[in-house]
Structures are given as structure tokens and as C-alpha cells.
Amino acid sequence: MSGSQEIRSQIASIQNTQKITKAMEMVAASKMKKAQDQMIKARPYADKISNVISHLAHAHPEYTSEFFATREVKKKGYIIISSDRGLCGGLNNNLFKLVVETIEEDNKSDIKPAFSLIGSKASSFFQRMGGDVMAQTAQLGDKPQIEQVLGLIKSTIDSFISGEIDQVYLVYNKFLNTVSQEPTLQKVLPIQAEDKDDNYDHYWDYLYEPDAETVLESLFTRYIESLVYRGLVENLACEQASRMVAMKAASDNATDLTAELQLIYNKNRQAAITQEISEIISGAAAL
Amino acid sequence: MADKIKLDIVSAEEEIFSQDVEMVYAPAEMGEVGISPKHTPLITKLKPGDVRAQINKDEMKTFYVSGGILEIQPNEVTILSDTALREDDLDEERALEAEKLAQEAMKNSANEVDATKAKSELLQAAAQLRLIKKLRSNSKK
Numbered sequence: 001m002s003g004s005q006e007i008r009s010q011i012a013s014i015q016n017t018q019k020i021t022k023a024m025e026m027v028a029a030s031k032m033k034k035a036q037d038q039m040i041k042a043r044p045y046a047d048k049i050s051n052v053i054s055h056l057a058h059a060h061p062e063y064t065s066e067f068f069a070t071r072e073v074k075k076k077g078y079i080i081i082s083s084d085r086g087l088c089g090g091l092n093n094n095l096f097k098l099v100v101e102t103i104e105e106d107n108k109s110d111i112k113p114a115f116s117l118i119g120s121k122a123s124s125f126f127q128r129m130g131g132d133v134m135a136q137t138a139q140l141g142d143k144p145q146i147e148q149v150l151g152l153i154k155s156t157i158d159s160f161i162s163g164e165i166d167q168v169y170l171v172y173n174k175f176l177n178t179v180s181q182e183p184t185l186q187k188v189l190p191i192q193a194e195d196k197d198d199n200y201d202h203y204w205d206y207l208y209e210p211d212a213e214t215v216l217e218s219l220f221t222r223y224i225e226s227l228v229y230r231g232l233v234e235n236l237a238c239e240q241a242s243r244m245v246a247m248k249a250a251s252d253n254a255t256d257l258t259a260e261l262q263l264i265y266n267k268n269r270q271a272a273i274t275q276e277i278s279e280i281i282s283g284a285a286a287l
Numbered sequence: 288m289a290d291k292i293k294l295d296i297v298s299a300e301e302e303i304f305s306q307d308v309e310m311v312y313a314p315a316e317m318g319e320v321g322i323s324p325k326h327t328p329l330i331t332k333l334k335p336g337d338v339r340a341q342i343n344k345d346e347m348k349t350f351y352v353s354g355g356i357l358e359i360q361p362n363e364v365t366i367l368s369d370t371a372l373r374e375d376d377l378d379e380e381r382a383l384e385a386e387k388l389a390q391e392a393m394k395n396s397a398n399e400v401d402a403t404k405a406k407s408e409l410l411q412a413a414a415q416l417r418l419i420k421k422l423r424s425n426s427k428k
Binding site: 031038044045056145204207209210214218219222225227 | 299305329365
């Protein structure tokens with residue numbers, strides 16, 4: 001009967017783990033809701049600022065800024081947004097795989113990568129992989145504020161303007177719905193002017209105060225910031241959704257495992273009883 | 288009815304105000320500007336200060352902005368604010384923020400304990416599983 005004791009404590013231990021995974025599932029579900037709200041709230045700003053930029057591109061098509069500079073690509077910058085915590089399925093790994101594949105592809109044409117990392121998972125992965133890390137930040141919590149990533153964005157933009165890197169990509173998980181997230185690689189620098197809107201048919205331009213350069217520079221900086229911030233909150237929603245799904249799967253597995261072990265336990269016990277009875281009977285028959 | 292102009296105040300984190308108003312006053316970098324409907328297109332930086340919106344003759348609303356960008360189109364004004372909080376909420380918000388930070392710090396530490404606990408239980412379970420497998424293969428022999 002030594003086996004059945006083991007099985008019983010095994011079942012108890014699985015059930016304990018299941019309690020944790022269930023709790024994590026519920027916590028993730030409520031946090032996902034909050035992250036989604038944050039995502040929706042950030043939308044008006046992003047919409048407005050891209051509106052202004054497209055107005056601008058129309059009003060001032062000949063305007064050239066350092067933000068639009070297209071150069072021959074020798075070094076690509078990646079702003080990689082990851083989660084701070086694990087236990088969220090393949091979320092981060094899928095994202096890193098996308099980056100690694102892109103880098104390998106670029107290797108053939110001798111393009112080098114440089115990283116700006118958000119989240120401790122990205123920090124540990126890309127530090128291990130080696131490569132040029134320009135900036136990093138982690139531990140943003142469940143309600144990231146834009147202030148927390150401003151420094152990172154500034155240093156990335158500065159490297160772009162100084163010509164150290166020739167393109168900047170934003171890498172994050174796009175929130176499609178609760179069960180599906182899509183690793184996304186989005187080009188943010190140089191800024192690509194959108195196609196002209198046919199609705200405007202006469203030429204006009206803004207008045208700039210104090211002058212075009214200063215205003216536009218701060219406008220473009222904010223535009224990049226809003227893109228990164230959007231990526232950040234979307235990635236957060238993805239993290240919670242993915243954790244919720246992973247923890248649900250873990251809880252379900254625990255249920256299956258418990259049922260299986262219970263069956264083995266019952267069979268063992270029945271076998272022991274049967275054996276005991278047959279021993280008694282055969283003992284009685286021998287008398 | 289007087290002419291109106293659409294005013295949108297947004298910050299990166301949320302939409303703060305969106306309504307038709309009669310007049311907008313904003314703290315532009317070169318000095319305060321007053322914007323009536325049909326203003327010429329203008330784009331400028333804002334410095335920290337108050338944005339006032341004249342909703343109608345009797346009603347005026349004030350918002351604090353700590354900087355940002357002001358874009359004016361003949362029939363709409365967009366303020367891309369860095370951090371704009373409603374006047375009434377300003378102090379309350381700060382207090383809440385401080386509280387939230389404290390709570391969050393506690394929550395985070397609780398989460399970490401959970402994770403460590405889960406990890407150690409996982410290790411224990413794996414060890415037990417190995418033991419069971421060993422026992423089973425022994426008993427089969």
C-alpha cells in the first residue's frame with residue numbers, strides 16, 4: 001500500500017497548484033479588462049496626432065525633416081516591448097522569434113541590429129543573445145505611464161538623428177482578441193508620409209509659432225511616443241490575455257491529471273482489497 | 288446662436304474634453320492665444336498653464352496642461368496635452384496617485400510571493416512525480 005499514499009499526496013499537491021493557477025487566471029482576467037480600457041483611452045490621442053501629421057504632410061509636402069531621412073540601411077534599431085513577468089504562454093518567445101528571424105535575414109545583407117528594451121523579459125533575452133543594447137527599462141507595472149518610457153524613446157530618436165541607426169522598428173504584440181495576439185514589427189522611423197487625401201483641393205499651410213522646426217520636432221517626438229505608448233498598452237493587454245489562457249489550460253490539465261491519478265488510486269485500493277479477500281479465503285480453505 | 292468651434296483636449300493616456308465651444312484660450316509658447324471659430328490654421332507649442340474653454344455665455348471650463356501642442360483648424364482646435372487633468376481633480380488625483388503607488392507596491396510584493404510559492408510547489412510536484420515513476424518501475428520488476 002506504499003504506492004497509494006504517494007498518489008494521495010500527489011493529488012493534494014496538484015490540487016494546490018491548481019488553486020494557484022485558477023487564482024492567477026482570474027486575476028489576469030480582471031487585469032486584462034483594465035489594460036483593454038487603457039488601450040481604448042489611448043486611442044483618441046493617437047488618432048488626433050496622426051490626423052495632424054497627415055494634415056501637415058498635405059499642407060507642407062516639400063517639408064523635409066531629420067525624422068523623414070531615408071538613408072542606406074546599415075544598422076536597424078528595434079524598440080522591443082515585452083512583459084516583466086513570465087507564466088504567460090509563448091507570448092514573449094513568439095515575439096523574440098520574430099525579431100531573431102528578421103535579424104538573421106538582415107545578417108545576410110550585413111545589417112546590424114541595436115536594441116531598446118522595455119520589460120525585463122526582453123532585457124534578459126537580448127542581453128544573453130548579445131548585441132548592442134541602446135537603452136532599457138523594466139518594471140512598468142500594470143498601469144504604465146508614458147513618463148516611464150520617455151527616456152528610452154529620446155535616446156532611440158537621438159541615435160536615429162545622429163545617424164547611428166538608420167531605421168527604427170517597434171516590436172510588440174498586437175491585441176486581436178482574448179485568444180489571439182499577433183507579434184508585430186512596425187516601422188516608426190523614418191516617418192513615412194501618408195498618401196495624399198483627395199478631400200483637400202486647395203493649398204494651405206499652418207502658421208508656425210515660434211517656427212516650423214521647433215514645433216514639428218516636438219510634434220514628431222510626441223508622435224513616436226504615442227506609437228510606443230500604444231504598443232506598450234496593447235502588449236500589456238496581450239500579456240494578461242495570454243496569461244489568462246495559459247493559466248486556464250494549466251487548471252484544466254490539473255483537473256485531468258487529478259482524475260487520472262484518482263483512477264489509479266482507486267484501482268490500487270480495489271486490487272489490494274481483492275488480494276486481501278482472496279488471501280483470507282485461501283487461508284480459510286486451507287484449514 | 289453664436290458660431291462654435293470644436294475643442295478636443297487629449298493626453299496620451301486618455302481623452303479629457305471634447306465639445307463644441309464658443310472660444311478657447313490657451314497658453315501658447317509666445318503668449319496666450321484666444322481662438323474664435325474660423326481662426327486661421329496654426330500650430331504651436333504650449334507651455335504649462337491653463338486652457339480655458341468658453342462653453343457658452345455663463346459657463347467657462349478650465350483645464351491645466353503641463354505643455355503640449357496646439358493645432359488650430361478653422362472649425363476645430365486640438366490640444367495634444369502632455370498631462371492635462373481637470374482642475375477640480377488636480378489635487379485629489381495627486382493624492383490618489385500617492386495612495387495607488389503604495390497599494391501597487393504592496394500588490395507587487397504579494398505577486399512575487401505567489402510566484403515563488405508556485406515555483407517551489409512546482410519543483411516539489413516534479414520531484415514527487417519522479418519518485419512515483421521510480422517506485423512504479425521498481426514494483427514492475
